[in-house]
Amino acid sequence: MSADPPRLCLFNGPYLVLDGEPVPLADGAKRVLAFVALRESLVDRGVAARTLWPDLNPPAACGRLRTELWRMRGALPRLIAATKCTITLRPEVGVDMRDRYDWAGRLVGGTATEADLRAPPAEDEFELLPGWAETWVILARERIRQRLLHGVEALVARLLDQKRTAEAVEAALLVAGIDPLRESAQRALASAHLAGGNVADARRAYDEYRARLRRELGVDPSPEFAALVSSS
Incomplete structure (x- = not known):
């Protein structure tokens, strides 16, 4: 045993x-x-x-x-x-998905520990049971994916509060890469670049996002996002 x-x-x-x-x-x-x-x-x-x-x-x-x-x-x-x-x-019996779900919950809820700040998810943790096509799996997969996206965005904000800009950029790149059309992720990335004084990187991230959004959805980023980078 x-x-x-x-x-x-x-x-x-x-x-x-x-x-x-x-x-x-x-x-x-x-x-x-x-x-x-x-x-x-x-x-x-x-x-x-x-x-x-x-x-x-x-x-x-x-x-x-x-x-x-x-x-x-x-x-x-x-x-x-x-x-x-x-x-x-x-x-x-431990379950990796439950541990990650709780991790994201602590970050979103403002109760994250220092260990949580140092343990962002790996890229492959954003797709639960890859290759499974049953409805009950698809629904659970999207639920945990959304939870982790919110968790990493909250992680970026927490790291920026502590002026840990390099870690914030790394976490923001993760979430922006997982969902390139998600504005909150792209805004987190631009904010992390700006916090590090990298205005050109922030504007480049915005321009690339705007081009992708126009190409794939035919819309523009929100005025709030535009104002974030134009005022820097």
Whole structure:
């Protein structure tokens, strides 16, 4: 038995980490674990079965879920807590997506620690379960993506308050690169450049954003953004 709590990774996953080593998962286990982890609470077994295997009739889908849970109990007994009606992850199982969601929440809520300021997400943490096309995954993917975008923008503002302009620029470049059409991200980048005294970089960032916005959407940046760089 592993000495460390298991950790489920959904970014670039899903896969399990035990004692610092990645553990591959069977396809059925991947689907069950991902679904339960994204719900973050007790999940009705019937709902899980119908969602995960929509092409099967309800009794067959429930049978498939029972089979997958039985397999996991044998191979990975410490992951799922199941009753006749519900399933959930055991409380000791860590989930990378939940950790990142909480990280962004602390930044947006103004309760971030110094450790939070030094731990921006990696670029690949903005796409949950890449390649999965199910509706329940797509919705969760966009939810965590938006949460992280807001979190990094709040990180930029916090770093600028502390006059850590180099770190602020780096964080702003991350969020602007993830969503090049997002004005709040581009404004964060321009603000970081201006805080460092790099007016030319700020105006270049604005000009590139304006050209992209006109080309792809046929609109201009907001007057507030224009005023930010023109007044510098």
